[in-house]
Amino acid sequence: MTPAPQSPDDPAAVRSPVRMGAYVVAVVFLLVGILGFVPGFTTNLDELSFAGHESNALLFDVFAVSVLHNVIHLLFGVVGLMMARGARKARIYLIAGGAIYLALFIYGLIIDYDSEANVVPLNDAANWLHLGLGVGMILLGLLPGWGVRGRRGAER
Numbered sequence: 001m002t003p004a005p006q007s008p009d010d011p012a013a014v015r016s017p018v019r020m021g022a023y024v025v026a027v028v029f030l031l032v033g034i035l036g037f038v039p040g041f042t043t044n045l046d047e048l049s050f051a052g053h054e055s056n057a058l059l060f061d062v063f064a065v066s067v068l069h070n071v072i073h074l075l076f077g078v079v080g081l082m083m084a085r086g087a088r089k090a091r092i093y094l095i096a097g098g099a100i101y102l103a104l105f106i107y108g109l110i111i112d113y114d115s116e117a118n119v120v121p122l123n124d125a126a127n128w129l130h131l132g133l134g135v136g137m138i139l140l141g142l143l144p145g146w147g148v149r150g151r152r153g154a155e156r
Contacts, residue, residue, distance in 0.1 A: 026080025087145030
């Protein structure tokens with residue numbers, strides 16, 4: 001007798017590649033969001049501003065961060081954990097999130113880092129990281145969901 005198949009949304013089920021990709025990305029975003037507030041991981045923490053180019057705080061002494069930037073990372077992480085519960089949702093999270101980060105990369109190419117338009121804040125390192133995140137998330141979003149079908153035949 002073979003065991004009953006597990007639901008693809010069952011937390012105990014083995015995750016499909018796209019779900020695992022979304023889960024890993026979400027956990028990384030949560031860690032980065034938290035570390036953006038931790039002395040030692042973030043230099044010049046006493047100069048961390050809510051938003052804008054005036055924030056002189058640097059995550060890992062490289063990436064410009066602000067309270068807003070850290071909160072956005074935390075939100076991306078929470079949303080990612082929720083979306084990683086199904087293959088279709090994980091794919092949407094990764095591809096849409098990747099598109100957002102590619103748009104942020106393009107925005108970073110256009111603006112002057114010392115202008116009021118730099119609300120995130122961005123610097124060269126953060127901008128190139130956003131390019132890598134955008135491309136990486138979209139590629140992860142193209143991973144197989146193992147073709148798991150629901151009642152109507154749609155991928156979950």
